[in-house]
Amino acid sequence: MRKLWRRWSLVLVVALPLFAMPVAAAAPLITSSQLADGAVTRSKIAYGAVDGDRIADRSITLKKLASLTVLAANLGNKSVTTPKLADQAVTTRKLRVGAVRKTKLASKSVNSLKIIDYSILKQDIARGAINSIKVADNSLRGRDILDGSLTNADLAPGAIRSDRIANGSLTGADVKDGSLTGADIANGSIGPAEFPAALIAGQAGLRIEMGETTISTALLGTQLKTVSFSKDFSSPPLVLVSFVGFTNYSSTVVNSLMGKTSTTGIDISQIVASSQPNSYTTVSWVAIGK
Numbered sequence: 001m002r003k004l005w006r007r008w009s010l011v012l013v014v015a016l017p018l019f020a021m022p023v024a025a026a027a028p029l030i031t032s033s034q035l036a037d038g039a040v041t042r043s044k045i046a047y048g049a050v051d052g053d054r055i056a057d058r059s060i061t062l063k064k065l066a067s068l069t070v071l072a073a074n075l076g077n078k079s080v081t082t083p084k085l086a087d088q089a090v091t092t093r094k095l096r097v098g099a100v101r102k103t104k105l106a107s108k109s110v111n112s113l114k115i116i117d118y119s120i121l122k123q124d125i126a127r128g129a130i131n132s133i134k135v136a137d138n139s140l141r142g143r144d145i146l147d148g149s150l151t152n153a154d155l156a157p158g159a160i161r162s163d164r165i166a167n168g169s170l171t172g173a174d175v176k177d178g179s180l181t182g183a184d185i186a187n188g189s190i191g192p193a194e195f196p197a198a199l200i201a202g203q204a205g206l207r208i209e210m211g212e213t214t215i216s217t218a219l220l221g222t223q224l225k226t227v228s229f230s231k232d233f234s235s236p237p238l239v240l241v242s243f244v245g246f247t248n249y250s251s252t253v254v255n256s257l258m259g260k261t262s263t264t265g266i267d268i269s270q271i272v273a274s275s276q277p278n279s280y281t282t283v284s285w286v287a288i289g290k
Contacts, residue, residue, distance in 0.1 A: 206290060208286065217279045232264050239261050241266075241284070
């Protein structure tokens with residue numbers, strides 16, 4: 001029993017000082033007035049301790065931002081204006097389909113390289129915009145020309161040859177007066193039906209013969225040319241004579257309506273007042289008789 005008391009008394013002696021120690025008071029908080037300028041360094045701040053409320057407006061400069069740390073979610077609507085974009089910074093991939101409208105294009109900024117081949121339609125071309133210098137040589141075909149749209153002003157001189165004219169399509173109204181000569185008339189193609197009725201009225205069994213000849217104008221004076229009929233007439237026929245020439249010389253036609261005729265031929269004459277070397281008059285004639 002004495003040993004047990006000593007053991008407890010020892011414990012009490014040791015423990016009593018612990019209960020008797022005074023409790024220290026809580027240290028007061030440190031305010032900003034107690035901090036020297038620049039005293040709080042980066043190592044003193046815990047990660048995540050500074051939130052947005054602790055940061056003054058417009059205090060974070062570009063130098064404070066790490067590369068690629070500003071995301072689209074951090075940008076306010078319409079906050080990226082033209083001055084914020086570097087020249088040539090916006091690429092095709094950044095444009096939404098249909099976002100670039102006519103009002104967004106500078107005047108004359110769209111050249112041929114910007115247009116997709118075969119993408120221009122008829123409705124894209126202004127009326128009258130395509131003139132002759134815009135059309136490649138030999139590129140137009142007949143089906144490209146509107147029927148009935150060509151006028152005489154659209155045809156170059158000499159552009160229409162005989163192989164371009166459909167057979168039987170020309171009438172007398174299409175032939176210039178006085179432009180046809182004997183060389184233009186096929187032998188045997190003119191019959192009584194082609195002459196005025198008054199000229200051949202009551203003349204049954206008429207025969208018509210025609211031809212063409214030349215008279216030299218290289219010599220002065222009366223020049224005579226005799227033309228023989230292919231077959232004699234029973235009596236001197238009626239003869240019509242047409243002269244073409246008189247360009248570089250002066251001459252007078254003798255008996256221009258009717259040459260001096262006989263049953264076998266015609267004597268055609270003209271008087272040359274001023275000669276022209278190597279020149280001649282073309283004479284067409286028609287004989288009508290029995």
